[in-house]
Amino acid sequence: MPEDGSPIAAEELARITNVATTVIQRIYRVAVSHGIFVETAPDTYAHNELSRILNPRGLGSFFMIVLEFSRAWMHLPEYLKSHKPEDVFDLTKSPAVYSVGKEHLGKSYYELLEMDPDPERRELWNANMVAVDELMPVVGMFPFESLKDEVAQDPDRPFLVDIGAGRGQSCIAIRKDIGDAFDAKYILQDLPGVINSIDPKEYPDFELMTYDAFKPQPVKNARIYFMRRFLHDFYTPVCIEFVKNTASAMGPDSRLIICDQLIPDMVEKDKFTDLYWLDFALLAMTGQEKKKADFEEIFEAAGLELVKIYPSAYGCTAMLEARLKKPE
Numbered sequence: 001m002p003e004d005g006s007p008i009a010a011e012e013l014a015r016i017t018n019v020a021t022t023v024i025q026r027i028y029r030v031a032v033s034h035g036i037f038v039e040t041a042p043d044t045y046a047h048n049e050l051s052r053i054l055n056p057r058g059l060g061s062f063f064m065i066v067l068e069f070s071r072a073w074m075h076l077p078e079y080l081k082s083h084k085p086e087d088v089f090d091l092t093k094s095p096a097v098y099s100v101g102k103e104h105l106g107k108s109y110y111e112l113l114e115m116d117p118d119p120e121r122r123e124l125w126n127a128n129m130v131a132v133d134e135l136m137p138v139v140g141m142f143p144f145e146s147l148k149d150e151v152a153q154d155p156d157r158p159f160l161v162d163i164g165a166g167r168g169q170s171c172i173a174i175r176k177d178i179g180d181a182f183d184a185k186y187i188l189q190d191l192p193g194v195i196n197s198i199d200p201k202e203y204p205d206f207e208l209m210t211y212d213a214f215k216p217q218p219v220k221n222a223r224i225y226f227m228r229r230f231l232h233d234f235y236t237p238v239c240i241e242f243v244k245n246t247a248s249a250m251g252p253d254s255r256l257i258i259c260d261q262l263i264p265d266m267v268e269k270d271k272f273t274d275l276y277w278l279d280f281a282l283l284a285m286t287g288q289e290k291k292k293a294d295f296e297e298i299f300e301a302a303g304l305e306l307v308k309i310y311p312s313a314y315g316c317t318a319m320l321e322a323r324l325k326k327p328e
Contacts (some may be wrong), residue, residue: 001047002038013270061128064121068096071283075099089235090100094286103265109285110233114193129166132228138173141310141319142257148182150223158222159184163213163246166190166228167198168206171226175205187219213242220250228259233287236294243302250324256304261316263291275316295320 002008014021025043032039035049054060072095082218087093091108102112116122144160151159162171164187175186186194188203189211200208203252211218216227225246231239246256261275279289288294292309299306304322311318 001051003047005043005047007044007046009038010045013045025318026116045252047207056124056127061124062132064124065128068282069281072096072099074285079202087281088285089237091234091238092285095284096286099284100307110120110191119197122168123197126167126175126194126197131167133166137312137314137317138170138227138228138259139177141259141312141317143310144174144224145178145181147223151182151184155184157185158187158219160224160226161191161217161219161222161228162188163189163211164227164243165219166194170228180324184223189219213245214288215245217246217249217297222249222254225254225255226248226259231258231298232260232282233285235288236285236290236298239298240301243298247302247304247324250323254323255307256322258295258320258322260320261289261315262295262309262318264316265290265291272316 002011010024011021013024017024021043024104027118028037028039028043028045031037032045033146035050036048038048038052039044040046057328075098075187076095083093083098088095088216092106093103094109097103097112100112105112107115113122126302133301147159151157151307160171160174161166163169164181166185171186171188185207186200186205187207187209189209191212192210195208195210200293209219213230227242227246234242243256252254261278263279264272267276275289282288296306299322303325305325307323309320
C-alpha cells in the first residue's frame with residue numbers, strides 16, 4: 001500500500017503480492033467494512049488513519065503475536081494430555097514449542113525465534129515489543145531524577161543497565177523524563193538477535209551489549225540494574241537464576257529495579273481482565289505474571305531484599321526496588 005495515501009487497484013496489489021485478485025478483493029471488503037482502509041473507487045483502496053495505526057511496524061505486529069498464542073492455545077488440550085504436569089515449567093517443553101513441533105530440538109521458544117531463518121518474523125516480534133511497551137508506563141514510579149547527586153559524585157559509573165532492553169524503549173523514556181537534570185551512562189543488554197538488529201548510529205547515547213541472562217552479569221557495580229517486562233516471561237526458578245546472576249555484580253549501594261505488573265492476591269469481577277489474559281497467554285511461553293510474594297521469594301533466594309514498591313497510575317504496573325541484604 002502506498003504510504004503517501006494514494007490509491008492502488010486490487011489488480012496491482014495482486015500482482016505485487018503474487019496472489020489472485022479475488023483474494024485481495026475479499027480481504028479488503030472485510031477490512032474496509034470495519035473502517036480499515038478506504039475504497040476510493042470500485043476495487044481500489046487507500047490508507048486511512050486506522051490502517052496506518054495497524055502498520056506491521058507498529059500495533060499491527062501484535063496480530064502476529066496473537067497468532068503465536070492462539071496456535072499454542074489450540075494445542076493446549078492435547079499438550080496437557082500428553083505431558084507431565086512439571087513439563088509446563090520446562091522452557092524447552094512449553095505449549096508454544098510443542099505447538100510448532102520443535103520439542104526435539106531442546107530449545108526454548110525464544111531460542112527458536114532467534115534461530116528463525118526469516119528476519120522479517122524476528123523484526124515483527126521486536127516491533128511488537130516496542131508497540132506494546134508504549135502502552136505500558138515506564139516513568140512516574142521510581143524517581144530516577146532524584147539520583148542526580150549520586151551520579152555527580154561518580155559520573156563514570158554505569159547509571160542504568162537495562163537487561164532484556166529490546167530496542168531501548170525504557171531507557172529512551174527514562175532519559176527523556178530526566179531531561180537536563182543530569183546525563184549518565186546507559187547500557188542496553190539483550191540477545192544477539194535483538195542487539196545486532198539495532199543500528200548503533202541511531203542510539204548515540206547508549207552502549208549496546210549482547211548478553212544472555214543465564215550467564216553472570218559482566219557489568220559490575222552499576223547504580224541500577226533494570227528489568228522491565230522481562231521476568232514475566234519465566235517461572236520463578238528461572239527468575240531466581242537471572243536475579244542471582246545480577247546480584248553477583250551488584251555493589252553495596254546498587255539497586256535492582258523490576259518493572260512489571262503485580263497480580264492481586266484475589267480476583268475481582270471485571271477488574272484487571274487484560275492482566276489475567278496476558279498471564280494466560282504467558283502460560284504458552286512458560287511465563288507468568290507474579291504476585292508480590294513471588295518477587296519476595298525471588299529476592300530472598302538471590303540474597304536481595306525488597307526495599308520499596310512504587311505503584312503507577314496504570315492498572316497493576318509497579319516498580320519494585322531491591323538491594324543486597326545487609327550483613328546481620
